[in-house]
Amino acid sequence: MPVVGMAGGGQLARMTQQAAIALGVPLRVLAASPGDSAARVVADVRVGDDRSLDDLRAFAKGCDVVTFDHEHVPGPHIRDLEKSGVSCHPGSAALAHAQDKLVMRERLTGIGVPCPAYAHLPPSGPIPALEGFAREHGTPLVLKATRGGYDGKGVWVIDDLGARARELVGRLLAEGVDLMVERHVPFRRELAAVVARSAYGQGAAYPVVETVQQGGICVEVIAPAPGLSRDLAAEAQRLALAVADELGVVGLLAVELFETPPSGDGPGGLLVNELAMRPHNSGHWTIEGARTSQFEQHLRAVLDLPLGSTEPTAPYTVMANVLGGDDPDVYRRYIHVMAHDPGVKVHFYGKDVRPGRKIGHVTALGGDLAEVRERARHAADYLRWGTGTGDGR
Template sequence: MSETNRTVPVVGMVGGGQLARMTHQAAIALGVDFRVLAARPTDSAARVVADVHLGDDRGRDDLLAFAKDSDVVTFDHEHVPQPVLRELHDAGIVLRPGPEALHHAQDKLVMRTRLSELGAPCPRWRGITSLDEVTEFAGQTGWPVVLKAARGGYDGKGVWVVGDAAEAAAVVERAAREQVPLLVEEKIAFRRELAVQVARSPYGQVAAYPVVETVQRGGICHEVIAPAPHLSEDRAVAAQELAIELAAALDVVGLLAVELFETDTGVVVNELAMRPHNSGHWTIDGACTSQFEQHLRAVLDLPLGSPRTMAPFTVMANLLGGHDPHVFNRYIHVMARDPELKVHFYGKEVRPGRKIGHVTVVGDDPDALLERARTAAAYLKGDAQ
């Protein structure tokens, strides 16, 4: 293919998951060249992207080769080790977000330390290396407490709620064996979980999406309601301001998702992610600018798109794999039942509990939307008849 007429930038995304897949949809509209580094040809994004580089999406050599022809490199996941990120950065590759910023989404100790310095609302926490430190901490907060692996956890993996010293001991011993640094956090008595997404460009422009409610089960996001129903305007604005401040303080470029606990008195930061995020999938069908387009605009230093909602409420339900792989065969039923349902299927092999897609509905009544989305997701999974 002749490259002499190239007048659009090349965005390289590291990782071939569904986030890269959905970013490709946005890249098609913007007309930018989009490529992915995927581990396997069957990866979600690799099945649909024209320009796929197969390789180790966490390894130095493949990343360097992938990055050298990209104008901007960004990420579908947070698993590229810091030393590799630093080397890419030092080689002059434009990483967005950069290694320094990304470190806060990779390492919960780094994140908690920095957020505490910044005065952001966090649970009480400390890094621990022994059971004694856990019991001492729990002596102040009470049991149960939450033990977290500093690195490598997601979707509930690497998070353990422990009710007493014996339970804690098992986690601490295993972590020591596997050389995984741990932190302990107080278990927040929350009303519900919220999330807020902001995009930030190198220029410093920031756009904030409405605060959403996320419904988690077993550490996995099941549903998102946008905006979060019955959230006071003050609290919503405060959460958006918190995310905007964090994005600036951490020098985030691209998307930042801040997962929050809502308590009786305010919000507390649970996790950070610096990429398109499950809590933002609703934006494809429910916002003027999808999170995927917004991420591309941000990493390309384009003006950000409007984050406004297109309907009073949007509800997204994740589609988790069941025991029957033939999800497509069930489309006919959910589509006939609900012609306004938006189906997003990731092209991944179906395995029980795996996120294989999501559905979205928009409208006026969040309870009715939630019922419709849940029904469709359950049916597609194979649970409902």
């Protein structure tokens, strides 16, 4: 059996282990500490720094494929591994587009993929660039760190170009953060298209989902996106498969999208927001809700095995993220959640509980969307607050 190495010991590696167990594929994880989410459930854990070339080289030795739990392994290190003959999937060339938002925007717009208007902010003269962009696209604007952001970190909405905005830009540049600005898109809702592409070039697309964000963190995913027109759903899948192909992604690609409202002179449409090249929060619903989970699909893609069926197992699947509350004893709250709803599936990542931190998710399935959403929300709220209504907030 080939050995798959995953750099990063978070919950994505943890859930990949469940799929690796089924396939009989040994999973090796490079974790920062033995207490990492995935390190707690994998036999072959290497503790090290996934930003250190030496640690990556030692980790890759004996792996047939190296893949990633996150985007933070430095591109030059991945290129170095590739030069020394390690199969990295996705490869450094593809992964650059998930690591740097400016590289991604330039490439996507270059191949005709619709994106929000954007501009780089040169550290030498950021304010004139910002002012020029605001004149063309209006305010509010979205300021983004080109690298290193996640879960709403590295993204700031700027209402106007007043003193606070100027101070923020100055401070970030002084800290060495590379910045870009984007139009604040008046979207109807956010969608995600998760696709897989194997080394051989086979593609597979999951149903397009709606993602609901609060404070920059995804709190709920509805599969499929309710009321999405067949045309837009097909267009989102086509876009995602085309991006995977153009960028040569091997593994999973999650394309986060804005669905824009119909305007006076045309129908609604799609704009690409972000890319991720790994199992993605918007695909957790597939563990129970699709014939092949995104984690198994990622393994099949990076191992160059034929991809699995993405067929849904229920009319609707809703995933709700569980965030940490004030009381860290989540397990104590299992009893209510499981007794209340024997069909809800609980996933806990084995992480220390901190308020607001993603510590797990729940999944509900069924034919009545309102009911399925309510079931998922109740379970997630209860696991966080010890009450299913959010009153505990």
